[in-house]
Amino acid sequence: AATDAPPALADYLTLIRSANGVDGAAAPNTAPSVYPGSPWISRQLLRPDDRLRVFEMHSSDAPALIDTLRGDRLVKVTAGDGYAGLKASWPPPSRRGLALVDPSYEVKTEYAQVVDAVADALQRFATGTVAVWYPRLARRESETLPARLIRLNPKTGCMWRLMCGPECRTACSVLAWWCSTLHGRSPIRLGR
Template structure:
């Protein structure tokens, strides 16, 4: 959706969960010498100024990254994510928040490849200015769902696909299912990471089960619920990460991380977390 800009939500509780899981996936992929490709279907601007007009509109980062920025007791998966965020703020103060492309740039190796898609004309210009000059990185102004057809399977037969649209349009849910199905048809071994929002919407509630039905061998589902809905029953109460073909290390690394994040980011006493997996 061309009206959506992630800068308004950068660093919120959903970003924290997404990037903790995302970083763990990439760190595992980097343990083998063989190169891999990372394809990000909705890359956004790549990085965000938390003091900017957009981020300050609702200041959602105050109930996200700002809550855990100075914590020294984080479990390893969260501590590794916090180190990446601190690396993006070399002056030592929390001024900027790294989007998925900036986190990827810090974890990918010279032999790996990064393919970034963004449809918003303003965001893609920002993205290209930050990422376009790096070797082995391509920035595409276009629909990431459509772009998958040109990127899969990668020549190395190792790849990660990150799918995290805004879901402001109901059609995004169906597009995610279609994209995952087609990606698996082209490249069954692909590690597919899908972020989704927890909203008072049937499509959001059904998405994890629909993704489970597509997973050929194994999947992992992590969810964090930290906020109550508003008086009308709406609002982003939490979010989830669904990983198809997850690294075998992911479940164990997230086991201590999810309860810690639940407690650290809880905005009401009923905050919850969920971590389930299935493997053949």
């Protein structure tokens, strides 16, 4: 049940409920019917001085994403290759940034593309933070991805993985935060 979730996930679950038109206080155990996606969730978390760049590769999904975030002065949505977009826009003018690499992994070569993109991003902007979503599957590429990311900077790099539930031993979604230097704190509040 939603009320059994770790405190670190409370804000996330509140956002999911709000995207579904559900007041968490009134109906905390109501199952969501819609998952709004990482661009919408990211937008909800922006502060007034933050900016969000979103790249959508799939031509069938891009128009809906553009429409959802249209007119928002903090957000720029581009229909196109996110790897090229990250390279073109990183480092950001503010010299602070978080990149979420959230590919579909529809082809096996995408795992290598992710490693290359993270390596390039951190070479261009060593104090940046990169979050990588990947599915934890019984597939060699999925199993070796974390180690490949750590090898990018084994001495000072750091990685946190957020995996929820006992099913994560076999298959689940994983969000891995990776940064080239440990700045004294985790980018997320870790729960038990």
